[in-house]
Amino acid sequence: MSMALSVRAREVAPFLAMEVMERGMAMAREGSPVIQLGVGEPDFDAPPEAIAAATQSLACGETHYTDSRGLRELREAIAADCLRRRGVRVDPDQVLVTNGTSPAILLTLSVLVNPGDEVIMATPHYPCYPNMVAVCGGRSVLVPTRPEDGFLLDVDRVRAAITKRTKAILVASPANPTGTVQPREVVEALAALGVPLLSDEIYDGLVFEGSEVTSPLGMLDDCFVLDGFSKRYAMTGFRLGYVIAPKSAMRALQSLQQNLFISVAHFVQRAGVAALEHGQPHVDHMREVYDQRRRRLVEGVRALGFGVPRAPTGAFYVLADARHLGAGRRPDPSTDSASLSLAFDLLDRAHVALGPGRDFGEAAEGFLRFSYATSLDAIDEALGRLERALA
Ligand SMILES: Cc1ncc(COP(=O)(O)O)c(C=O)c1O
Structure with missing residues (x-):
């Protein structure tokens, strides 16, 4: 008889941004460097004190x-x-x-x-x-x-x-x-x-x-x-x-x-x-740097055709409307979510990992979450890669 997992365990959905990140990490191990804009992990060190x-x-x-x-x-x-x-x-x-x-x-x-x-x-x-x-x-x-x-x-x-x-x-x-x-x-x-x-x-x-x-x-x-x-x-x-x-x-x-x-x-x-x-000085410094990245990312994401009607003013994320892209050019047959398919497709073609909107509820299906908890250089490089992939 096989072990039956609890209903509770089966109810908890996987964290899709992590799945995209993990696939991106596997690609990087095989020699295709991936820019990770999918997860909310600050790239700063902890305060030295x-x-x-x-x-x-x-x-x-x-x-x-x-x-x-x-x-x-x-x-x-x-x-x-x-x-x-x-x-x-x-x-x-x-x-x-x-x-x-x-x-x-x-x-x-x-x-x-x-x-x-x-x-x-x-x-x-x-x-x-x-x-x-x-x-x-x-x-x-x-x-x-x-x-x-x-x-x-x-x-x-x-x-x-x-x-x-x-x-x-x-x-x-x-x-x-x-x-x-x-x-x-x-x-x-x-x-x-x-x-x-x-x-x-x-x-x-x-x-x-x-x-x-x-x-x-x-x-x-x-x-x-x-x-x-x-x-x-x-x-x-x-x-x-x-x-x-x-x-x-x-x-x-x-x-x-x-x-x-x-x-x-x-x-x-x-x-x-x-x-x-x-x-506090460490927090103030990070906040200033995040703000520069936020402005660059919002501008760049909009220029690529994603919908961001109002620029976010907190945290380090931009939730961008990608519904015009559907499930991407090469929808992933293993998923029934358009945003997860699109995230996998962009990972394959642009080598940029993004957070699929589906993670954040049905209301965010068709959206992608960009995190700017990464350097300006990485953001610029990611925007360039996405531009080429979407051209
Ligand atoms: C809104 C929100 N609450 C809580 C957490 C969990 O944070 P912690 O690392 O402190 O458990 C996160 C992490 O991403 C978050 O975004």
């Missing part, structure tokens, strides 16, 4: 478990950073340190969602959100957003999506894959809907053209901020994040953390303290 702090911590023998909620020093530094960035005072006891923002999202959904409950979110959306909701037995209710509106959330549509089973609204601003920053009035209106709000602020700090991130923290009692060091500090591999939660949810979050993850590595937490203390 963070690396030094982690190294020193290991050398000092900090190689054991810590308090499951995280080092007091780190939680205090996160609370101080919260006051600085959001203007909101939180108690360090409202902070739970996690192995990246992903576990912060999963733990938060786990303490809120019962089987059959609903979580409302915008679409196009970060691919993992509905998968995490599904792992908790919940159902994602997707509220469409449109490129013509810069993918801004329509609060009336969110309100109309609320039912008795709604447990939370999950918002990311700036968002992946759209780069959209939700304006203050949208965040305030969402906070007033009477539903717990989960605010993924992992791209806060990476904003352009004067746009500002508004956090709902402090606007409503039932607010959970999901955040981490991966993007702002280019520390993806450290696996460090946190949730700032209402006090009433902290005990449940802590119990889950103890059972599922125990604690975050001590030396990684030391790196987090150093990043918060010394990393």
